[in-house]
Amino acid sequence: MRLLVRQAFILSAKDMRVFVRDWPGMAFALILPLVFVFGFSLAFSGVGPDDERLRLAVATEESAAEESAGGLSRQTLDALAASPETDVREWDAGEAAAAVEDGSLDGYVLFPGDFTQRVLSGGGAEIRVMLAGGAPPETEAALRGLASAVAGRIGAISLIAQGTAELAGPAALDLAELGRLAEAPPLISFSIERVGSREAFNASNFTLPGYLTMFVFFIAAMSAEAIARERQTQTLERLLANGARRPAIIFGKMLASLYRGFLQLAVLWPAGIFAFSIDFGVSPVAVIGVSVMMVVAAAAFGVMLASLVGSVKSATSAAVFTSLTLAPLGGCWWPLFVAPEWLQTLGLFTPHGWANDAFNKLMLFGAQGADVAANLAVLALFAAAFLAVALLRFRSAPAT
Amino acid sequence: MDDFLAADNLSKRFDGVQAVDSVSFAIRSQEIFGLLGPNGAGKTTTIRMLSTVLAPDGGDVEIGGYSVTRESDEVRKRIGVCPQELALYPELSASDNLVFFGRMAGLSGREAKSLAADTLERVGLADRAKDAVRKYSGGMKRRVNIAIALMSRPQLLFLDEPTVGIDPQSRNHIFDTVLALRGEGMTVLYTTHYMEEADRLCDRIGVMDNGRLIALGAPAELKAQVGDPATTTLEEVFLNFTGRSLRD
Numbered sequence: 001m002r003l004l005v006r007q008a009f010i011l012s013a014k015d016m017r018v019f020v021r022d023w024p025g026m027a028f029a030l031i032l033p034l035v036f037v038f039g040f041s042l043a044f045s046g047v048g049p050d051d052e053r054l055r056l057a058v059a060t061e062e063s064a065a066e067e068s069a070g071g072l073s074r075q076t077l078d079a080l081a082a083s084p085e086t087d088v089r090e091w092d093a094g095e096a097a098a099a100v101e102d103g104s105l106d107g108y109v110l111f112p113g114d115f116t117q118r119v120l121s122g123g124g125a126e127i128r129v130m131l132a133g134g135a136p137p138e139t140e141a142a143l144r145g146l147a148s149a150v151a152g153r154i155g156a157i158s159l160i161a162q163g164t165a166e167l168a169g170p171a172a173l174d175l176a177e178l179g180r181l182a183e184a185p186p187l188i189s190f191s192i193e194r195v196g197s198r199e200a201f202n203a204s205n206f207t208l209p210g211y212l213t214m215f216v217f218f219i220a221a222m223s224a225e226a227i228a229r230e231r232q233t234q235t236l237e238r239l240l241a242n243g244a245r246r247p248a249i250i251f252g253k254m255l256a257s258l259y260r261g262f263l264q265l266a267v268l269w270p271a272g273i274f275a276f277s278i279d280f281g282v283s284p285v286a287v288i289g290v291s292v293m294m295v296v297a298a299a300a301f302g303v304m305l306a307s308l309v310g311s312v313k314s315a316t317s318a319a320v321f322t323s324l325t326l327a328p329l330g331g332c333w334w335p336l337f338v339a340p341e342w343l344q345t346l347g348l349f350t351p352h353g354w355a356n357d358a359f360n361k362l363m364l365f366g367a368q369g370a371d372v373a374a375n376l377a378v379l380a381l382f383a384a385a386f387l388a389v390a391l392l393r394f395r396s397a398p399a400t
Numbered sequence: 401m402d403d404f405l406a407a408d409n410l411s412k413r414f415d416g417v418q419a420v421d422s423v424s425f426a427i428r429s430q431e432i433f434g435l436l437g438p439n440g441a442g443k444t445t446t447i448r449m450l451s452t453v454l455a456p457d458g459g460d461v462e463i464g465g466y467s468v469t470r471e472s473d474e475v476r477k478r479i480g481v482c483p484q485e486l487a488l489y490p491e492l493s494a495s496d497n498l499v500f501f502g503r504m505a506g507l508s509g510r511e512a513k514s515l516a517a518d519t520l521e522r523v524g525l526a527d528r529a530k531d532a533v534r535k536y537s538g539g540m541k542r543r544v545n546i547a548i549a550l551m552s553r554p555q556l557l558f559l560d561e562p563t564v565g566i567d568p569q570s571r572n573h574i575f576d577t578v579l580a581l582r583g584e585g586m587t588v589l590y591t592t593h594y595m596e597e598a599d600r601l602c603d604r605i606g607v608m609d610n611g612r613l614i615a616l617g618a619p620a621e622l623k624a625q626v627g628d629p630a631t632t633t634l635e636e637v638f639l640n641f642t643g644r645s646l647r648d
């Protein structure tokens with residue numbers, strides 16, 4: 001085991017030595033992505049909204065009687081309206097529906113008539129996001145963000161309500177008291193305020209993670225070509241005859257890809273921050289975490305590719321082909337949330353898609369770290385699956 | 401003299417081609433053994449099996465008393481391989497190449513550096529040690545290829561066509577190196593298509609054709625089988641055994 005680790009590190013150090021001597025390769029990995037980000041940020045700069053901030057429409061179907069009794073939707077709406085950080089306008093439920101119908105309103109958040117009742121029964125209430133057919137993605141994202149923030153808070157209240165009921169019996173349930181809970185400051189402090197603000201629609205906030213992901217995978221995929229060449233020149237066989245372990249060769253190659261990927265992160269994220277004013281959102285740690293996991297998945301992808309191809313030529317083709325197909329499918333070229341449904345579904349089959357989805361959530365829609373836990377887990381699964389294929393299939397002999 | 405290598409009924413088939421067919425031979429300690437044969441005869445395939453990187457379909461080999469198939473780790477500690485291809489990293493310097501392979505073979509950084517310097521001296525590349533190998537001439541690259549094989553301090557050295565495409569000066573330098581290594585106790589398996597080279601270097605020769613070993617013996621013995629040992633060339637011996645038809 002010690003031998004294996006030692007060999008993997010020596011091998012990866014050698015690969016890095018080769019990499020830093022390869023100026024065109026370095027430029028490809030580190031500078032070209034920035035050129036793309038620059039160009040496409042300009043092209044996408046119209047994707048954001050024209051006005052300063054999104055105006056969020058909300059409406060409730062709960063009857064006046066319930067509202068006066070302290071209906072939760074009423075409490076929530078008042079709290080939202082009072083918040084200086086959100087621009088929420090309350091609509092009459094009927095008018096809002098009509099406005100969406102005739103196209104003068106893109107969408108709104110609706111509390112159904114039985115909302116309070118269902119929350120208190122513990123059966124799970126729903127908040128609806130009503131959207132016009134051609135609603136722009138940022139409106140949808142903003143309304144969804146508002147709805148899920150409210151839902152999260154109400155969910156907590158519902159739990160407290162049930163807990164109180166368990167402890168003190170049903171008689172202790174006091175609507176007014178629950179209303180006060182709902183009004184408490186945390187309700188309004190959800191992260192929605194970022195959503196409508198202008199910097200959230202700095203196009204670089206999705207072009208940079210997109211091209212970062214694409215180029216990390218591209219460079220990792222090109223390692224398959226380098227490995228195929230080492231098979232051809234028999235350096236891999238020479239290493240084996242020399243006492244190198246097969247897994248040490250695989251892990252060494254993967255480590256080298258990790259170093260290259262981390263170098264790309266270390267150059268491209270700061271370049272994004274200083275040159276393109278990108279914003280990591282409320283959880284920079286999560287952005288770093290997702291990018292690290294993305295690099296791991298890419299490195300494993302590279303050794304898997306190397307284990308599946310034979311000649312140098314087929315390795316090059318495979319690297320270019322996979323890079324140029326997975327990148328658009330996985331939302332590297334345009335944000336997946338503006339893509340048609342079928343493309344979004346296809347994106348789920350690519351590690352790129354899961355990485356970009358996480359970056360978009362964190363950097364555009366104000367998500368918290370916990371919101372991208374699934375993305376991290378799926379990226380880790382991709383990495384494990386790729387590595388497993390590599391360990392099973394990796395050959396050191398030249399292609400015949 | 402003891403046998404350092406003993407190959408017993410070695411066979412390998414690649415889809416449709418019997419590359420090596422029941423080959424048995426032995427190499428004595430400190431012997432330079434030549435493996436000759438036309439293109440596609442199975443020389444490289446044999447070396448790949450002897451050096452543990454290709455599993456034989458049948459048969460086994462003992463090297464230094466260890467089985468190539470069952471005790472490959474022990475075998476690997478005792479061999480050095482110079483493949484037919486230039487198995488090196490052209491972007492790196494000769495010194496970096498040697499240090500890398502030495503460290504992969506288990507040497508510490510310091511040991512590897514010191515052995516690399518000695519070895520580059522031995523193959524006449526000490527003054528160009530820091531230059532990228534890509535800038536070397538063909539003969540210099542061949543010498544680096546051999547030098548790398550010495551970085552595991554082998555007892556048995558496999559040299560698969562180490563002198564293709566190089567000038568007489570480099571070739572002579574390589575001969576001298578091989579003879580000096582043998583003088584220090586190394587055993588060598590050498591393949592080549594240059595008959596006068598084999599005649600000059602090798603103590604014994606095995607001739608392969610179509611995967612089979614068809615002749616085995618000292619150059620003089622083989623010549624005697626064909627004609628007058630004083631006037632017969634090894635080339636005539638070779639053509640006599642392998643025929644004149646063209647190979648793939």
Ligand SMILES: Nc1ncnc2c1ncn2[C@@H]1O[C@H](COP(=O)(O)OP(=O)(O)OP(=O)(O)O)[C@@H](O)[C@H]1O
Nearest residue numbers: 400414415417419438439440441442443444445446
């Ligand atoms: N990996 C492989 N897959 C399929 N066939 C192979 C493979 N390696 C070798 N062969 C075939 O096996 C036979 C022996 O090849 P080998 O390379 O051992 O010959 P050789 O004596 O080294 O020839 P040369 O003098 O040209 O180097 C040839 O017919 C070759 O085409």
Ligand SMILES: [Mg+2]
Nearest residue numbers: 443444445484
């Ligand atoms: Mg050969």
